[in-house]
Amino acid sequence: MSNTPICDFVKEYARKKPLRFHMPGHKGRKILGCEPLDLTEIEGADSLFEASGIIAESERNASALFGCPTFYSTEGSSLCVRAMLYLASTRGRGKTVLAARNVHKSFLYAAALLDFDVRWLYPDDGSYLSNAFSPHSVAAALDGAEEKPCCVFLTSPDYLGGVCDVKEIARVCHERGVLLLVDCAHGAYLRFPAQASVFPTDLGADLVCSSAHKTLPVLTGGAYLHIGNGVKEEFRPRAKDALALFASTSPSYLILQSLDAANARLKTLGSKWAPFCLDLFSVSNRLHAAGYGILAPARFTDGTMTGKTDPEKDLCAADYGKLTVKPKSRGYTGDELAAILEDRAIYPEFHDPDHIVFMTSPLNGKKDLKALERALLSIPCRAPIRESAPPLPRPERVMSVREALFSPSERLPASECRGRVLHDPSVSCPPAVPVLMCGERIDGQAIECFEYYGVKEVAVVREFGIRNL
Template sequence: MRTPIDDFVRAYAASDRLRMHMPGHKGAGDVEAFDLTEVQGADSLYEAEGIIRESEENASTLFGAHTFYSAEGSSLCIRAMLYLAQLWAAREGKPLRVAAGRNAHKTFLSAVALLGAEVDWLSPPGESYLACPLTAEYVKTWLREHSATALYLTSPDYLGNTVDVGAIATVCRKHGVLLLVDNAHGAYLKFLPVSRHPMDLGADLCCDSAHKTLPALTGAAYLHVSKAAPDTLRTHAKAAMALFGSTSPSYLILASLDRVNRYLSEGYGERLAAFGAQKAALEEALVSHGFVTAGNEPLKLTVLPKSYGYTGTELAEYLRGRGIEPEFCDPDHLVLMLSPERSADLAPLRAALLSLPRKAPRSTQPPRLAALPQAVLTPREAILSPDEYLPAEACVGRVLASLTVGCPPAVPILVSGERIEPEHLPLFAYYGVTHLRVVKA
C-alpha cells in the first residue's frame, strides 16, 4: 500500500527548500524537520483532494468504511459524530436525543453540552450504574418505552469489556435509531480473524484512536462512517471534523496514520491472531495460578488483584519495581495494554506476576450505588454556570459544574448538572476525590 503523506513529508524534509512558512522552527531539529504545515502539495485535511485523500482512501479500503483522519484523537471524532447525528436528526425534523451508556468518555459530555443535545442514561435496573453491562434485550425494552434519535455505546471500555454491538445494532435499526460507537480502544478489532469492529457489526458511526492500539503517534484517530449509513453522515463528515478541529493539523500525526495503512496491509491480521493465542495462554496461566482477570479483548490484560491479596495500586508499584509500567491502576483493577509487535514482553510480565507471593484476599469493595444521580440542570446549563471549587463534604445538595467526576476508569460517579447526595461521599473517599467544581449557590 502506498504512503503518499509520509513520502511527501520525508521528501520535503530531505529537500533544501527555504521554509518561509509556518511552523516557526523552520524544520530545524530531528523531529521538526518532518513537521510541516499545508504547503503546496501537502493537501489540506478538511478539503482533501491530494495525498491526504489518497491516504484516507487507503484507510477506507482497510476498514471497509468511509474513513476520515483525525490528528486530535477520538475526542475530535466524538464531537463530530454527535454533530453529524444532530444534522441527521434535524433532517428528520427531530431534536438530537441520545441514549448513552454511562461509561461514556467525558468528551461525550462536552459534545452534548456544546450541541445542547438531550441525554438519557442507559442503566439496567438492579445493576450498579458504575458498571455498564448493556445488552440488546435491555436496549430493546428501553427503546420500546422511550424515544431516542441516537444510541451511543462505548465498547471496548477502558477495562477491556465489550458489548454485543451487533445485536444492539439490529435493535437500533428496527427503531430507526442511529448507532454511534466509541471504539477508541478497538481500532485493531477490524483485523481479528473474525472482525469485531463496529463498522462490521452494524454501527452507523464510530471513532477509533489509532494511537491507543496501533503503532501510531498520540492523537492519531479515525472517524468511520458506515457504507450503509444515511448519506448525510458521509457528505458532512469533513465539515463536522472541521467544525471542532484545529486549522493546523499535525503532519507528524497524519504521516503516522499513513504509515499505519501499510503496516496494517502487510500481515497485521496474521500477527494479531498469533499474538491473541499467546496472550490467551498467558491469561490462562495467570488464572490457574490464582489471579482473577476481566475483559474480553486480546490487546488488554485486566487483573482484579484483590482476591490475590493486593490492590491494583500495589500491584502496579510491584510491576514498576520490575521495570513494567501499566496503563492504569486503581484499588480494584490493573490494566496492561499489549501489542502484537511486543510478544517478547509477555515473558517478563508472566515471570513477574507468577513470582508474586499470594496473600490473604482483600475484602474491601467500592461502595455500591444503584440509583442514577438526579439531573437538576442539563450538561450545557451546568458547564456554562458560574462555579466554585469546594471540598467534597461541602458539596452535598449542590450541582456538579465540571464535566464529570470520574471513578472506575471512565465511568463517572456524577456528570455535569447532577446533584451531589450524601451517598456519593463514600465513593469520593474511596477514589480519592477531595474537591469538586459545583454550580455557584
C-alpha cells in the same frame, strides 16, 4: 496509487533541504529530532478538511483497510465524538441521546457544546466502567423514552475490556429508526484481521470513532472517524465539515504521516493479532491459576476464551488486547499492585482499587508478556481483600449537562459536597469516566464513590446561579 502518499511527499520535501519561509516556526531545525518532517499546508501537501490530494489518497487507503469510509483526526477520538454527535443532530430528529453510563468525558463536553439532552442507560452489572448493556435493556429504554432519542451512544470496548453486543443493539436501534454511535476509542484493532472483523461498523454501527493511537502503531492524537456502510450516502459528504467544525485549522503533519504509515504497516501487523491473543490468553490462564482474578481476556465458563480464538470461524466479540487483572483475590488492590510494578519499570494503562489494566499488542511480543507474567507471579500472595466497590449511584438530575457545564462553579473537597450539583466530570485521565454526571445532585452514595476512587475535590455549580450574578 502509493501505500504511503503523505510520508512519501514529506520525505521528498525534507530531502530537498528546503528554505522554509512558512510555518511552523521551528523551520525544520532539530530540537526533538522530528522537526524536518513537520510541516503545514504548503503546495502539494493537501489540506485535511478539504482533502483532494495526498491526504485524500491516504484516507482512501484507510477506508479500504477498514472496509468503510474512514477520515483522519489528529486530535484523537475526542474530536470524532463531537463530529459524530453533530452529524446525528443534523438529521432533524431532535437532540436527545440515549447514552451508556460509562461514557468518556469527551462525550459530556460534546453533548454540552451541542446542547444534547442526555438520557442514561445504566449497566446491567452496576460498575461505573462497565458496558454490560444487553440489547434487551437498550430496546426497553428506547421504547420507554418520553422523547424518542435520535441516537444511542455506546462505548465499546470499555476500559476494562468489555464489549457490547453491537450487532444485536444495532438491529434494535435500526428497527426503531435510531442511529447507533459507538465510541470504539479502545478498539481500532478489532478490525484485524479483516476476515474475522468484530469492528463496530462491520456489526452494523452507523458512526464510529477509534483512536488509532491507543492500540495501533500510531503517534498520540491519531484517530479515525468511520461511517457505517448503511449510512455512507448520507454522512460521507458531510464528515469533513463535521470534523472541521470542532478541529484546529493546523492539523499535525507528524500525526498524519503516522496514520499514513500505519496503513502500510497494518497489512502485515493485522494478521498477527489472532496468534498474539492466544499467547495473551495463555498468560491470563496461568495468572488465573495462581489466584489472580481475570476480567479480560474474557473466558467462557468452561475456561476457553471468548474472542478470536480462530480468526477464520470465531466472530464472537471480545476485546482481546486487554489483560484486566483483579488482584484483590491475591491480597492487593489494583493501586498497590501498580505501585509495585512501576518500581520495576512496568507501567500499566490504568488501575483503581479493583483492577489493573494492561494494554497489549503484537508489538509487545512474547518477551514482554513473559516479563509481565514473571513479575506478577513473583509478588507474594496475601490474604484476600474482601472490600468491594460501592454501588453505582442513581442520582437526581437537577439540570442538563450543558446548563451545569456553563454555570459558574467552585472546587470543593468532595466530602463537603453532599446536596450540591456537579459542574464538570471531576475525573482525570485515565479513565476519565465520570462516577457522577454534570448536572446531577451529589448524594451520600456518590460521596462514598468519590472516596473509594480517590476523587478528593470536585467542581460544583455555584449556588447563586448565573442569573443572579
